[in-house]
Amino acid sequence: ARLNKRKRMCIDLLIFDLDGTLYDESCGYVEEVHKNIFRFMVEQNGGKFDDISTISQAQVAWKPIFDKYNLTKRGLLGEGYEFDSLQYDQYVRKGAEQYITHDLELRAFLESLPQRKVIFTNAPESSANEILELLGVADLFEHVLGTEFLRNKVCKPERKSFEMMLNFLGVHTHEQRSRVCYFEDSFKNLIAGKNEWGFKTVFVKGPTMSTEGHSEEELSQFDAVVRVKVGMALRESMPSLWQ
DSSP, rough: OOHHHHHHSOOOEEOOOOOTTTTTTGSSSSHHHHHHHHHHHHHHSSGGGGOOHHHHHHHHHHHHHHHSSSSSSHHHTTTOOOOHHHHHHHHTTGGGTTOOOOOHHHHHHHHHHHEEEEEEEEHHHHHHHHHHHHTGGGGOOOOOOOTTTTTOOOOTHHHHHHHHHHHHHOOOSSSHHHEEEEEOOOOOHHHHHHHHHHOEEEEESSSSHHTTOGGGGGGHHHHHHHEEEEEEEEHHHHHGGOO
């Protein structure tokens, strides 16, 4: 009976964010994506885009949209900007191969974990799959759930996005959710996973923390904290992942 109880308590599903979690955000790619967003806004013609002719104007228009919607493409569509969704994805997420390369340490870390592994990202699946291939770990994930899965209508940290993901993965009960570990570099996304869903949580400390305006003291509520990206350092701070 003890063995069965212990088995039920083990973590059996790992949910990973992508950008800034599986690779170091300071590599330059995330910054390139932001630059591409502003270039896209400047280069588009017609409708509300006609009011944007410089990068600085794009940045000013972008901030309240992102603050409100948590995802630029969704926000632009919601605010009445008209553009081709696929063209946007291809333009904004281009250039990953210039910044991201095979990561043997990341692969060894992921291979050492016996659980199901899923990517849950606010990026489009096409970009996420490309990045996983560049990192050399695409074959280690059961599913990649991004903006297409979320239908460009919701995104993390909204409750509906987590509901859609968990229903798809067959995670329905409190007990099942308690056996999920969620890895994320966004404080607001991770705290939603912890407080609303009861996940075990690993915070990846990087540039996003300061961008979102959170402090070191706030991180103590998570089960583990790692720097830059996920890796074997978790063997010491969260050995339950391997139990």
